[in-house]
């Protein structure tokens with residue numbers, strides 16, 4: 358019964374994360390687009406208007422003006438966009454706890470590669486999420502960030518790259534992708550709450566009190582906001598890469614994550630390009646997309662093949678496969694699995710069959726090829742210690758037509 362409530366908890370939290378995330382990214386993209394689309398007013402009658410625009414949506418006509426605010430024009434009611442970011446982060450952290458920390462030995466680490474215990478992997482996760490924010494924020498608050506933005510950018514990117522390799526080294530492929538996304542997502546939310554909102558508050562207060570607001574504050578806030586827009590696509594790509602075993606199950610997953618950043622940031626750059634001189638960025642963007650596809654295609658499937666101990670000309674007997682499935686798969690893929698953390702028959706795959714197992718495996722050929730043979734992302738974290746030659750035997754039997762004899 359426990360898994361049942363945990364499944365609903367996952368569902369509710371995931372749902373919240375998605376909805377708040379859509380609201381946050383939607384509004385931030387809208388403002389990004391708006392800033393790029395606003396035009397300087399032609400009439401001299403509106404000195405406080407920096408830009409204006411007419412829009413039509415669902416039959417309604419909207420006139421938007423971007424203004425410098427003065428005590429006289431300060432509205433009584435001012436809408437702030439702030440909870441979208443906060444709730445996206447809170448629900449994201451809940452999801453991290455539910456899906457990864459509570460199931461750390463299967464989700465955080467990979468018995469094939471790390472020396473960490475499940476507990477240590479959680480410390481590493483919490484530690485890096487907190488520390489990297491202070492590194493990034495401290496950097497941009499320092500003289501380097503204020504005077505030498507190019508250098509600050511290079512250092513920021515090297516923090517991200519180091520984190521990608523650190524995560525890829527210690528965490529399972531899935532956890533590595535999620536953590537790099539969570540790290541950048543944390544920077545984005547902290548940018549909003551620690552830098553952008555307080556700056557806006559100060560400007561509003563100053564205006565209300567009749568003082569001239571410090572427009573340098575607005576400049577600093579804008580800088581963080583621009584960072585956020587560049588991080589958005591990479592973070593989305595990383596979070597969604599969890600559904601694509603070729604990306605997270607790849608031995609070069611750190612490189613793949615970095616290519617996602619180049620590609621995502623490039624797309625963002627082109628999206629708001631007003632003058633054509635910015636289009637040169639399409640070249641590295643397209644190059645990173647191609648590199649991404651090719652890197653993801655180079656799998657470690659050949660790893661075992663060279664050193665393989667099994668005879669690839671043999672006809673694999675079904676009884677051999679039955680035995681492997683019984684020992685390495687049924688622990689999870691059953692109605693009442695021995696490892697119950699994933700619930701009954703995870704992924705909708707039930708393999709504790711007395712009849713028709715061969716047909717079932719045959720119908721799953723593509724998925725088994727992808728998860729068990731090519732990307733080795735199944736069993737998760739190789740909890741049931743599936744051996745390399747067993748993987749090969751499964752692959753060989755499938756390629757021989759998955760016959761039940």
Ligand code: HEC
Pocket residue numbers: 463682685686687688689690696699703704706721724725728729735736737740741743
């Ligand atoms: C530790 C538990 C566990 C073990 C052991 C395990 N699986 Fe899975 N399997 C899962 C979970 C959880 C999912 C669903 C999530 C996912 O796709 O990663 C899944 C999903 C699958 C899928 C569906 C994948 C898809 O893309 O839809 C297949 C096929 C599969 N497993 C085959 C196997 C085979 C074959 C074995 C034995 C060699 C095996 N599993 C061992 C937990 C396990």
